[in-house]
Amino acid sequence: MDRYHHGNLKAVLLKVAFQLVGKLGIEGFTLRELARRAGVSHNAPYRHFKSKEDLVAALAAEAFHQLHAALEKAAAGVADPKERLCAAARTYLHFALQNPSRFNLMFHSPLQWKNYPKCAAAYAESWNLLAETMRECQGGGDVETSGEVVWSTIHGITELGIARHLREGKVAELASLVDAAVRVLLDGLAVSTRQQASR
Amino acid sequence: MDRYHHGNLKAVLLKVAFQLVGKLGIEGFTLRELARRAGVSHNAPYRHFKSKEDLVAALAAEAFHQLHAALEKAAAGVADPKERLCAAARTYLHFALQNPSRFNLMFHSPLQWKNYPKCAAAYAESWNLLAETMRECQGGGDVETSGEVVWSTIHGITELGIARHLREGKVAELASLVDAAVRVLLDGLAVSTRQQASR
DNA sequence: TGTACATCAGTGAACGCGCGTTCACTGATGTAC
DNA sequence: TGTACATCAGTGAACGCGCGTTCACTGATGTAC
Secondary structure, eight states, X not given: OOOSSOXXXXXXXXXXXXXXXXXXXXXXXXXXXXXXXXXSOTTGGGGTOSSHHHHHHHHHHHHHHHHHHHHHHHHHTOOSHHHXXXXXXXXXXXXXXXXXXXXXXXXXXXXXXXXXXXXXXXXXXXHHHHHHHHHHHHTSSOOHHHHHHHHHHHHHHHHHHHTTOSGGGOHHHHHHHHHHHHHHHHHHHHHHHHHHHTO | OOOSSOSSHHHHHHHHHHHHHHHHHHHHOOHHHHHHHHTSOTTGGGGTOSSHHXXXXXXXXXHHHHHHHHHHHHHHTOOSHHHHHHHHHHHHHHHHHXXXXXXXXXXXXSOOGGGOHHHHHHHHXXXXXXXXXXXXXHTSSOOHHHHHXXXXXXXXXXXXXXXXXXXXXXXXXXXXHHHHHHHHHXXXXXXXXXXXXXX
C-alpha cells in the first residue's frame, strides 16, 4: 500500500474525500487535506482528476448512485406501491440525515450539472424509480407533475430537517412527518384523478 | 458621504453586502471586497460587526424580514384563504428565484441559528403567517403538521427550482407547479379532516 | 530471457493569491463645566 | 461662548494562513524485439 505506484489511488481518494466532506463540510473540503489524509503528495490527485471541481463532480455522481442504490434496496421488498413510496421517501430522508454533507454535495455544490452529464444521469436514475412507483400508485396516467410534487415535498422536509428548521432535526419526528406528507399527497392526487374522470 | 465619520456606514454595508452576495454567492462573499465596494478601509466594518459571521447573520435576519414583508404584501388583498395560500406560496418562490443568494443566506449559510436568535425570530414571523392562513383554510384545528407539510413542499419546489433540477428552473413553469402542489395538498388535507370527523 | 525505451504515477519546490483579524494610530464629534 | 477631554469611527500596516495549481523531476511498470 505504500508503493510508489499506488495502483488504487483513485478509489482511495474518493473514499477519503467522502469522509473528509463529511467532517469538514463541502466548503471546508480541500485538495491538500485530502492528499494528506490519503498519505500522498498534494499533487498526486492531479493524476486522477484534472481539477478540484472535477473531483467534486465525481463525488456528487457517486453520491447519487448511492442514493439510488439505497432507494432500490428499500423499495425491493415492498409489494404495495403506496407503501413502497413511503419506504422510499423515508429512505431519502435517512440517507440525507445520515450524512448531510453528502446530500449537500448532491444539491448544493456550486457545480453546473450541464458540465457534468454523469451527475445528471445519476440523478435521473432515482427520478425514474420514483416515477415508476408513482405510476403504479396512480394506476398509470401522467406522472410528471405528481412525481415532481412528491419529490419536492420529500426534498423540502429533508432540507429543512437537515437545517434543523423542522422538528429540531429529530429523525424519528421527521420520518413521521414524511409519512404524513406522503399520505396527504396520495389522498390529494386521488381527488384530482377522480375529478378528471368525472369530467 | 466621503466624510471621515460616515454616519451611515452600517446601513450602507448591509445594502452593499446584499448586492455582493447576489453577485458572488455566499461562498464568494468576503469582508474585504465588501469594504472596497463600500469605499471604506477593510477594517471599518469591524466598528459595526464583530466578525464576518456576525455580519452574515445580520444579513440573514434582514432577508427573513424581507421575505415576511413580501408574503404579507402578497396575502393582503386576497380574501379567500386558499387563494391567499397560493399567492403566498408563489411569492415564496419568486422571492427565492429573484435572488437565490439571498435565499441561500437564509437557508444554507453555515450559521447556527441558536447563536442568532434574531434569525430564528425573523423566520418565525413567516411561519406564523403561514400557520394563520392554514388555520383559515382548514377552519381551525391542528395546523402544526399540515403547515409543515405545506411549507416543506413549497420550499422543496423552490430549492429544486433554484438548482435547476426542476423544469429547468423556469419561473412560470415552477409557479404553475406550486399552484398544482397547493391544490393537491389542500385536497389531501380535506380528506384527512373528513376521515377524522367521521371516526 | 534480456534489454531498450515509452509511458505511467508519483514527488517536492515554488508561485501568486486573498483572506480574516489584530494592532497602534488619528481625525471627528459630543459633552461637562 | 469657550475649552478640555472622553469617546466614537475611521485608517494603514502587518501577521499568519492555507489554498489550487504549475513545473521540472524521478521512480516504477509494461512492452516490443
